[in-house]
Structure formats: C-alpha cells, structure tokens
Amino acid sequence: MNINTSFDSGNIEVISSDNTHNIQLQVRTDSNSEFKQWFHFKFSGDVGKSYGFELTNAKDCSYVEGWQNYNVVASYDRQYWFRVDSEFTDEKTLKFSHTLEQDSIYFAYFEPYSYERHQNLIQASQLSGLCQHKVIGQTVDGRDLDLLVIGDETKDKKIWVTARQHPGETMAEWCAEGLIDRLLDSDDALSRSLLDKAVFYVVPNMNVDGSYRGNLRSNAAGANLNREWQNPTVEKSPEVFYVRQLMQKTGVDAFLDLHGDEALPYVFVAGSEGVPSYSDKIKSLEEEFKAILMAVNPDFQDEYGYDKDEPGKANLTVANAWVAEEFNCLSFTLEMPFKDNANLPNKETGWSSERSFLLGQTLLNPLYQLVDKLRS
Template structure:
C-alpha cells in the first residue's frame, strides 16, 4: 500500500490521490503564512520496483513557473545521497517519473539542509576553537538566531559578513556556508590563516530557521519575505533581520555576502549594488576585482548571465545587499546558485547539489582574500 508523508523537518506536499502509482496526484503546498509555493519534500513508501508517476497539478501556480523548465527533481533513499530523477513540465503540470528501488524513498525540490544539520554545523564550528557562537535573539516561533564570530575581533580588523538562507527553501545557501566555514576554520589552510590575521568574520548560516523547519520556500513563520525587510524590520514580523541589522550597526561592515539560490537561471552569478545612492567608482572597481577573483577561484562561477543591473538610484533598499552596501558604503553582493544544473559545467546525475555548493563556499575564501587589502 502506497503512503506519502511529509511530517518531518522541511517536509511539504499536499496529496490529492494515491490510489494508482502510475497516476499519483499531488499539489505543491504554499508557505505557512503566504502565497509563495515551489518547495516540496516528501517520503514515498511501499512503491519498490513500481513505476511511479507523480503529478504536481498546480505547478503553474508556483512562485516561479519558469523554474520548472529543464528542471529535474532530486531523490534519495538515505537522505545522504541525492540524485536527479526524470522530471518534465507540460501544460502547467510538473511530473516526476521514477521507479524506486526500495520501499522508502524521498523526493525534494533541492537537496535539503535540516535543522539538525544546522545545529551540527554550529557545534562543529565552535569545536574548532576559532569560533564563538552568539545568540542575537529569537525567531517568531522562538528558535535561536545564531551568529558565528571568527577572528580576533579587534578594531583594526576588517569586518566581513556572510548571511545565508533568508529564503529557507534555498538550501544550497547553507551548504555553501558549510564549505566556507570548513576552509576558513582549517588551521592548515594558508589562505584562511592569512585572512584571519586581518579580518573578523560574522556568519549567520541560517537567517530563517522557522521557515526552514516549516518547509517554506521564501518566508518566515509570520509570512515575511526577509529579503524585503531590511529598511524597516520589526521584532514582531521580522526579528531575524532586526537583530542581525542591530549587530551590524554595532560592529560595522567592510564586505557583505548574502547567499541565495535562483529558481530560473541555470548559472552561478552575483548581483551588486549599482543602483544604491552611495554607489561610486571605488565600489565599481571593487566589484570588478571581486568577480575576477571568483572567476579564477571557481570555474562554476560566471559573469555573463544574471539579473539586470539597477539604474542609478533605483535599487530596492528593502533588500539586504542594497541596504547594507548603501548604509556602510561597502562592497556587497548577493550570490545566486541554481536549483537546476549549472549549464557551464553540467552534471546529468546530480545537477547542482549540496556538494557543489559546498565547494563554491570553499572557493569563496580565495576570492575574499584577493580583495581583502582593498576593502578599506
């Protein structure tokens, strides 16, 4: 007998009809307090060696329908090893066509990053002896908003901020942070050691713990899109941004990276601060140097495809990169990774995944080092 469940960390799906494995009817479940819908994550049981055809009948109503074009869902038997499975989008319906080889199999929009993994990441970082965990406050549902501080914390240090997963369904962002931290905290890595001689890092691995646990794509438990809350955050609606911004004001910012995933574009790219009032020639030169450094550090990165650049004065200061870059007159980027595959270096079996995100995080250490002597 077939069974689909999603009552676990990050789980999300609506089951409409499970009577026929060749015609399983599903719906993508929206965020708990908003209309955003695209993330799914569920467990299918009792279907070993049966051809299962799963139709998401409301896929056309997703937040980003273009995200389904050339998209392949991911699956796993052990929630450790994830692989792509045949998926198609036709006439507004997203269909997964897969024959599982075991009675228990998981399907997801992208490789998940659980709250337990998040807590383990914090513990591992603290265990390095180079990192301190600070509690900035609590989320709407009472989860911890944790900041990792790495470095000497002296006034002369550069202040480098990295935040991830404002949009909880963009799990590649926390995979990226895992890779970045692993290299930064490696005492045998000369680039990391040199960086920590001149910079203190402030890292928020998960800006949206509530949304992550709830299985949301884009919002927190109060229905707030955190990346539209930076101009006027509130403790009631967007405490995650409120407390992080408060800490930034206390210590300052010399470089800011906001890590994301993009549903539609099959590339790794960055978006800068061209449209903010304080943008100037110095910032433009820093942006060019940073992108050149990241191109050298990782062939997964490219600078040909991305978002249209904002016209002067037309940046949305409700967004993190724009607000931080303008407020602190610093180099600030949003980094985007694909939910699909990276068309520059495609991988038919895995597409873009957690490990590739992690490797990009490792490479980012080199790019930060390359521009570190220019940030002030």
C-alpha cells in the same frame, strides 16, 4: 503505498492516487504567505514497481519558469541525492516517474539542509579556538538566531556573510558550510592569512522557522526577509532586526548574502550599482572580486544574471542594497541554481550540495585578495 511529510521541512499535499501511475500532488503555500514552490516528501511503495507523480499546481507556484528544464532530486539514504527526469507538461503540471529500488525514497525540490544539521554545524564550529557561537535573538517561533564569529573581533576588517533568508534555498546553507569549514581549517594558509586581517560574522541560516516549516521564501510570520531591511520589526521580521542591529554595532567592510535562483541555471552575483552611494571604488572591487572568483572556480560566471539597477534606483529593502548604502562597502547577493549549471552540467546530480559547499570554500579567495582594499 504511503506519502509522509511529518518531518523537518516536509511539504506536499496528496490530491488523489490510483496507487501506481497517477499520484496527484500539490505544493502547500508558505506559512501566512502566498509563496509556494518548495516540496519535500517521503514515499513508500513496492520495490520494482514504477510510480508516476504529478505536481498539479506547478503552474500556480511562485516561479513557474523554475520548472522549465528542471529535474526533481531524490535520495534513498538522505545522503546521496540524484536527479529524476521530470517534465513540465503544457506549462501546467510537473510530472516525473520512478521505479523503486528500495522500499522508500525521499523527493525534494533541492537537497534539504535539515535543522538538525544546522544545529550540528553550530555546535561543532564552536569547538574551534577560532570560533565563538552567539545567539543574537529569537525567531518568531522562538528558535535561536545563531551567529558564528570566526577570528579576532579586534581586527580592522569586518566581513559579514548571511545565508538562507529564503528558507527553500538550501544550497545557500550548504555554501555557508563550505566557507565556514575552510575558515576553521588551521592547515589552510589562505584562511589563516585572511583571519590575520579580518573577522567573519556568519549567519548560516537567517530563516530557521521557514526552513523547519517547509517554506520556500517566508518566515513564520509570512515575511519575505529579503524585503525587510529598511524597517524590520521584532514582531514580523526579528531575524533581520537582530542581524541589522549587530551590523550597525560592528560595522561592515564586505557583505555576501547567499541565495538560490529558481529559474536561471547559473552561478552569479548581483552587486550594488543602483544605490545612491555607489562609487568607482566599489565598482572596481566588484569587478576584481568577480574576476578572481571566475579564475579559481569555473562554476561562477558573469555573463548571465539579473539586470543591473539604474543609478539611484536600488531597492533598499533588499539586504545587499541596504548594507551597501549603509556602510559604503562591497556588497553582493550570490545566487546558485536549483537546476544545474548550464555551463558545466552534471546529469546525475545537477547543481548539488557538494558544488555549493566547494563554491563556499572558494569565496575566500577573492576576499583574501581584496581584504587590504576594503573600506577601513
């Protein structure tokens, strides 16, 4: 029996083991931070033998409610990921067991999106005549902060999309990949027509350091990037600093910030109703966006989500609130579940990379319908 995490986004610590039914583990905290919940490890054992696992510090993780009705994801080939029945016992320990069908298997909090895949996405996208790749800065660990500019920068409408400010929310980059894939499809009439009027600025992974380190929510310096938007610094949050700096240069007419939520088993958005500049026009754009997205993708709903901010009381350190106030534009945080979509459950896979990818593609539909109404 062997457990290994010496790879991109690996995270688990072995506490004790009797080699079969009582392998006790704990989730390691984020770099320079107290957040913890993401795990990802490789397990090797005997084919045909059943092994039991316990995450002993589940009750001490950042989002304890995230373990309720949650099932671990697993894969033998790192391509197809399935769910393993799991139980949050006495609201203390997450337990699951599995009988090995092959010599080794990977377990994770959600289907990983590797740094290697990220690099492949960037390099392949730039081959399209519609796309430019720009490195807009370096992260704390010295990695490139990658931006894809899709379309003609002289177009009037500027649409920004960021993903994975919280590195453990890998569904966000799967979603961004779907959006990018459709934008670059020269046979897609909708995307071609949208690019006739707008240019897209897409940051597929805002937090590549945290992603590689196996963090849930923090960058290498321990910063929660989605609380850095009012006063980012090159030392602590260069990822936000450089993106914000470029936004102020280009302007923003619409903004989507892609995330995952640990607790809520739904796809939903959070708008900007709490910012001081919120207006009837922005409210109308928000309502139209949600109605169109629900019509084209039933995975999206608007009944369950976060409580709305009271007027004037939005947290302007959060990306969608800061952008909404700075540019007086349509601005959403889009959330996807770590668990499953309770409205359209899939017992085999739960919420998955495939559904995240397809959601990303359908995000273009409301943007296409609304592009002429966006702020000039």
